[in-house]
Amino acid sequence: MKTMVIQLRTGTMMNMDSNIAVKLAQAALDKGYAVRIFGYGEGITLIKKGQDPKRFPNVGNETKEMLPKGLEVVVCETCCKARGVARGEEIEGTKIGSLTNDLSRFVAEGDRMVTIAR
Amino acid sequence: MRSKLFITLKSPHEFGGLELVRASAKGAESGLLLFEDAVIFAANAKKGRELLSAVQEVYIMKDDWEARGLPLAVPEFKIVDYPQAVELIMERYEQTITV
Numbered sequence: 001m002k003t004m005v006i007q008l009r010t011g012t013m014m015n016m017d018s019n020i021a022v023k024l025a026q027a028a029l030d031k032g033y034a035v036r037i038f039g040y041g042e043g044i045t046l047i048k049k050g051q052d053p054k055r056f057p058n059v060g061n062e063t064k065e066m067l068p069k070g071l072e073v074v075v076c077e078t079c080c081k082a083r084g085v086a087r088g089e090e091i092e093g094t095k096i097g098s099l100t101n102d103l104s105r106f107v108a109e110g111d112r113m114v115t116i117a118r
Numbered sequence: 119m120r121s122k123l124f125i126t127l128k129s130p131h132e133f134g135g136l137e138l139v140r141a142s143a144k145g146a147e148s149g150l151l152l153f154e155d156a157v158i159f160a161a162n163a164k165k166g167r168e169l170l171s172a173v174q175e176v177y178i179m180k181d182d183w184e185a186r187g188l189p190l191a192v193p194e195f196k197i198v199d200y201p202q203a204v205e206l207i208m209e210r211y212e213q214t215i216t217v
Contacts, residue, residue, distance in 0.1 A: 002208055004204070004207065004208060015154070016154060016182075017127070017154070020127075020153055020154065023181075023200050024200060024203065024204065026200070027200035027201050027203065027204045028204045028207075028208065030201070031201065031204055031205075031208075033204070033208055111208065112207050112208055112213075112214045113214060113216075114125060114207060114214055114216060115125075115216035116127065116216075117127075117216070118127075
């Protein structure tokens with residue numbers, strides 16, 4: 001099974017970047033590919049528990065719904081600390097990890113990488 | 119040389135990667151996939167044709183193009199949905215490069 005890696009560097013509710021990441025992930029999962037998302041910088045907000053946007057799609061919920069389908073989501077711990085996002089605040093099933101352990105693994109194991117950034 | 123799919127989200131006013139794309143695509147089968155404000159290239163014949171001078175195919179995301187209500191000034195551009203975009207990324211091209 002081929003793996004798509006999506007590196008997300010922009011935050012939720014800033015623009016449609018995180019929505020694109022989620023829609024791309026959903027379409028890839030539907031086609032039978034494995035999908036990994038790594039959130040870096042503002043991209044860590046993807047896994048914040050309790051998102052409740054009024055006018056944007058709830059990408060937190062959409063991400064959560066994809067986890068049982070095989071989606072793996074890891075975000076940068078240093079970026080979380082910088083923004084005051086602590087362990088336990090992530091959506092269950094996602095992980096606060098690291099560039100060196102997780103993004104490097106995604107890159108090593110992945111077949112294609114798409115970077116969504118500004 | 120591996121076939122290459124370039125991806126950008128940047129509008130024609132922000133995008134500064136044309137020469138990088140041109141140089142990287144030289145001698146390879148190549149395409150460029152446009153998301154978000156990058157689909158504005160579709161409404162500008164001059165700017166759109168500049169992209170086609172660097173890569174063989176330009177694809178635009180249907181959702182983003184329709185959301186902006188833009189005309190298609192470059193009929194050679196191919197309009198794709200998310201399943202088709204996944205096919206381009208995972209199968210049609212051997213390498214993806216975000217610019």
